[in-house]
Amino acid sequence: MVSSYFQDSTTQLIAGKPVSLTVKLIVKKDTEYLLLNIPIPAGCSYENKNQNRTNGEVHRQYDYHQTTIFCKSLKAGEYFYTIPLVPRFTGKYTLNPARAEWMYFPTVYGQETPKQIHIK
Numbered sequence: 361m362v363s364s365y366f367q368d369s370t371t372q373l374i375a376g377k378p379v380s381l382t383v384k385l386i387v388k389k390d391t392e393y394l395l396l397n398i399p400i401p402a403g404c405s406y407e408n409k410n411q412n413r414t415n416g417e418v419h420r421q422y423d424y425h426q427t428t429i430f431c432k433s434l435k436a437g438e439y440f441y442t443i444p445l446v447p448r449f450t451g452k453y454t455l456n457p458a459r460a461e462w463m464y465f466p467t468v469y470g471q472e473t474p475k476q477i478h479i480k
Contacts, residue, residue: 361385361386361470362383362384362385362386362396362458362459362460362470362471362472363383363384363458363472364381364382364383364384364398364455364457364458364472364475365381365382365384366379366380366381366382366477367379367380367382371475371476371477371478372477372478372479372480373403373404373447373477373478373479373480374447374479374480375403375447375448375449375450375479375480376446376447376448377446377447378407378444378445378446379444379445379446379447380442380443380444380445381398381400381442381443381445382440382441382442382443383396383398383440383441383442383443383458384438384439384440385434385438385439385440385441385460386437386438386439387434387435387436387437387438387439388436389436390433390434390435390436391433391434391462392432392433392434393431393432393433393462393463393464394416394430394431394434394460394461394462394463395428395429395430395431395460395461395462395463395466396428396429396431396441396458396459396460397426397427397428397458397459397460397461398426398427398428398429398441398443398458399425399426399455399456399457399458400424400425400426400427400443400445401445401447401453401454401455401477401479402449402453402454403447403448403449403450403451403453403477403479404445404446404447404448404453404479405445405446405448406422406443406444406445406446407444407445407446408444409422410444412441415431415434415439415440415441416431416432416433416434416439417429417430417431417441418430418431418432427443429441430463447479448479449479450479450480451478451479452476452477452478453476453477453478453479454474454475454476454477455474455475455476455477456474457471457472457473457474458471458472459471
């Protein structure tokens with residue numbers, strides 16, 4: 361199961377004020393070679409592009425529309441990944457669903473539902 365949310369579970373962001381997008385991943389069985397695709401809302405950009413080496417993570421790829429996290433090996437349990445963002449433009453935006461899948465067998469995956477966010 362995968363879900364994404366902003367700190368304090370807010371859906372209303374303030375332009376120019378940094379915020380963290382958190383992704384919660386629940387792994388039911390030990391797994392290897394997992395890929396997380398985390399879309400970035402259109403009104404936001406990255407605050408920084410740090411490479412983390414926690415929670416089984418081996419590499420992060422930052423694209424303008426999504427962050428991809430590569431994990432080599434994960435034990436069963438809960439994992440949290442954060443992406444520091446800065447809302448730039450005001451308006452109503454869609455936060456597309458985050459998706460977790462096996463790298464070499466992408467027909468096995470899990471994703472959440474889309475969400476609406478507001479930037480003031």
